[in-house]
Amino acid sequence: MLINHEISRNPSRLNKHHFAWLLAAVVQLAVAGGAIAEEEGELHPILTSRYSINIGMFFPERSFEIGVDASVPTFERSIDISEQFKLSDSETTQSYEIGWRFGEKWSLRGQYFKVGGSRSAVLEEDVVWGDYTFGAGTGVAGGIDLSITRLFVGRRFKADEKQEFGIGAGVHRLDISAYIAGQAIINNEPPIFTERRASTHGPLPNLGAWYVYALNSKWALTTRLDWLSASIDKYSGTIINASAGVSYAFNRHFLLGATYNYFEIDADVTDDPWRGYVESKVDGAFAYLSFHW
Numbered sequence: 001m002l003i004n005h006e007i008s009r010n011p012s013r014l015n016k017h018h019f020a021w022l023l024a025a026v027v028q029l030a031v032a033g034g035a036i037a038e039e040e041g042e043l044h045p046i047l048t049s050r051y052s053i054n055i056g057m058f059f060p061e062r063s064f065e066i067g068v069d070a071s072v073p074t075f076e077r078s079i080d081i082s083e084q085f086k087l088s089d090s091e092t093t094q095s096y097e098i099g100w101r102f103g104e105k106w107s108l109r110g111q112y113f114k115v116g117g118s119r120s121a122v123l124e125e126d127v128v129w130g131d132y133t134f135g136a137g138t139g140v141a142g143g144i145d146l147s148i149t150r151l152f153v154g155r156r157f158k159a160d161e162k163q164e165f166g167i168g169a170g171v172h173r174l175d176i177s178a179y180i181a182g183q184a185i186i187n188n189e190p191p192i193f194t195e196r197r198a199s200t201h202g203p204l205p206n207l208g209a210w211y212v213y214a215l216n217s218k219w220a221l222t223t224r225l226d227w228l229s230a231s232i233d234k235y236s237g238t239i240i241n242a243s244a245g246v247s248y249a250f251n252r253h254f255l256l257g258a259t260y261n262y263f264e265i266d267a268d269v270t271d272d273p274w275r276g277y278v279e280s281k282v283d284g285a286f287a288y289l290s291f292h293w
Contacts, residue, residue, distance in 0.1 A: 043161050044214035045252045046222065049292035054097035056288025058113050058261065061090050064144050064178070065279040091115050095261075095286055105159075107166070111150040115282055118143025129196040132184040138191075140182030146280055148263060149173040150241065152208055152226065164212040170226060172239060174265065175201040176278055200271045200278065204228070204235055220247050222259065237267025237277075247290065255290035 046052075095113040102108065120141045127134040134140050154168025177199035183191040210224035226241040245259025262283040269278055 042217040042252070044217050044220045045249050045255060045292040046212055046220050046247065047159070047161070047164055047214055049252075050101045052099040052290060052292045054257070054288040054290045056095060056286055058093050058095035058284060058286045059090065060093070060115055060261070060282045060284035062115055062146070063281045064146060090284070091117065095288070097288070105156045107154050107156070109152045109154070112148065114145070114147035116143060116145035127180065129180055131186050132194060132196055133186070134180060134182055134184045138183050140180055142180040144178045145175070146282065147175045150226070154208070154210065162214050165210070167207070167209045169205065169207055171203045171205045172241065173201070173203050176280065200234075200269050202234060202271070204239055205232060206239055206241070218249050220249070222247065234269060234271040235267040237265065239267070240264045243286070245286070253292055255292060257288050257290055259286045260284070261286050
């Protein structure tokens, strides 16, 4: 049996508005903090701190598509869970990042965020999942979950009082699942309550690079890119994790920043009992407070 479970959202302007608002807020706070004296020759904390913690809010848009039991390359049935359960196009969630410089040129960074949602609804049309049919007009529950844990080890190859460039390697821990639960029919038998779920999890390594440019001791621009296109273990495909943004340092310990984060995975999966594919994209603004020491 071949099933395609699709969770998609139409593009909206919500995240662009969020990001514009966040950048404006950073500028206003920077102006307000302009009275803080800048010591001559002082470097931006991003270039000098040994440890850092970023804690903030993530405002992503999401798209999520999975195929299950992909024994042949075509799919006969699609399930749009976002449409069936009227899930929101956007979401507000927490996101966390940590950093540690060790040695003269090495660093370790971590990142975590989770997006998803679930709701109950009355189906407007039949939904087929494997051998089970959830009939139109019946009440069901359903939803999605996606969590990303990223660890990255990098080496600096260029660093001075204004900028830093480095490359490295890391791993993304992916946890992805979708489900539907309710009264269903199988083989024309009387309806029974059942829950059908598709999920996969595991590590996926990647290569990456980052660049920081400090305009002065208060302002800095940051960007990074993680990427891999390969066949590794139970995944075969492409992963991208990127961000670009700006930060303002009130002093050498306390920063405020805003970035635009983008995550995408497009991979075939051979993970028993799931043999299929996953295509997911999460992108949006991340506003954070950063502590450096």
